[in-house]
Amino acid sequence: MTASGVYVYGIVGSAHPLDSGVRGVGEPPTPVRLLPAGELAVVISAAHPGLRARRRDLMAHQDVLLRLARSGPVLPMRFGVVAPDEATVLADVAARGDEHAAVLERLDARIEMNVKVTPVQDNLAALIREDPVVRRMREETRRHPGYEANVRLGEAVAVGLRRRAGLAAARLPAEFAEIAEEMRTGPDVDGCVLNASFLLRRRDEGPFRAVAERFAADHLDRLELRVTGPLPCYSFVGSERVPVKA
Known part of the structure; x- marks a missing residue:
């Protein structure tokens, strides 16, 4: 199936680790990666057309966030956040970068x-x-x-x-x-x-x-x-x- 857009799981600090081989939503499951955004990073994967709130995808979304949360604070997104491209994601993060950073600081070790x-x-x-x-x-x-x-x-x-x-x-x-x-x-x-x-x-x-x-x-x-x-x-x-x- 052809990917369509960027699926967003959450926002972390730029140094936040990501386990290798993490798979996200979609069928077949899509590889998850970090998109650098200055002092932050956005956790993304390819999005697929027709994505629905099926149990498998809901659990995959949750699993990615749980893995991230074990290593530090994460600003989690609800299931189903899709952007048309990486540029749109980066522009949104840049517009609210200070706010996102403040939330991550508040949630550190929480x-x-x-x-x-x-x-x-x-x-x-x-x-x-x-x-x-x-x-x-x-x-x-x-x-x-x-x-x-x-x-x-x-x-x-x-x-x-x-x-x-x-x-x-x-x-x-x-x-x-x-x-x-x-x-x-x-x-x-x-x-x-x-x-x-x-x-x-x-x-x-x-x-x-x-x-x-x-x-x-x-x-x-x-x-x-x-x-x-x-x-x-x-x-x-x-x-x-x-x-x-x-």
């Missing part, structure tokens, strides 16, 4: 950790004890059973479980206040009461995980917590900063 919280689904007894609305509806359903009553009770239980988990999850950012430097709330995820990313020093990954595990253990009856990372700092490349508050 990682992103993502936390997702979902409600526990199998603790109806605790919910009934705590939630008078659910308790009343359960009693009414027992007195007047039927399909519609069961549906209403099921909906009330789902809302109640989500509310309990949400109240607990709201206390989580404060738990990370002494470890994480910034927090960004991510897009809504089906089933989650919290989807948040945290910026922290690479050396603090262990303490971060320990806090998350302790918090999850303390709230086993309310929520399930999943930690993903370390990740390239997708959520922290913008200028807006949201400190983690105690």
Whole structure:
């Protein structure tokens, strides 16, 4: 297939190493290389027409960024950034070179950790004890059973479980206040009461995980917590900063 344009994975410092033989998006996978841009370098490969967000290409994009992040800060691009040619890429980097350099400096020795919280689904007894609305509806359903009553009770239980988990999850950012430097709330995820990313020093990954595990253990009856990372700092490349508050 004939290449069409330049695919951009991210921006790094000019001295940032790139593993030999790294392959990127496309079928067959395209070789990844560094395009020098003064004190910076752009991580690129050939782009192919018809590129789509298929799992193989999404994973290839992510793998390139993860490899880069192991060796230093990277300003990651979202999947699908394609420029018509190298000159266009260089012109864009030159126009925002100081901004890119400042972001890389801020992200040096930092990682992103993502936390997702979902409600526990199998603790109806605790919910009934705590939630008078659910308790009343359960009693009414027992007195007047039927399909519609069961549906209403099921909906009330789902809302109640989500509310309990949400109240607990709201206390989580404060738990990370002494470890994480910034927090960004991510897009809504089906089933989650919290989807948040945290910026922290690479050396603090262990303490971060320990806090998350302790918090999850303390709230086993309310929520399930999943930690993903370390990740390239997708959520922290913008200028807006949201400190983690105690």
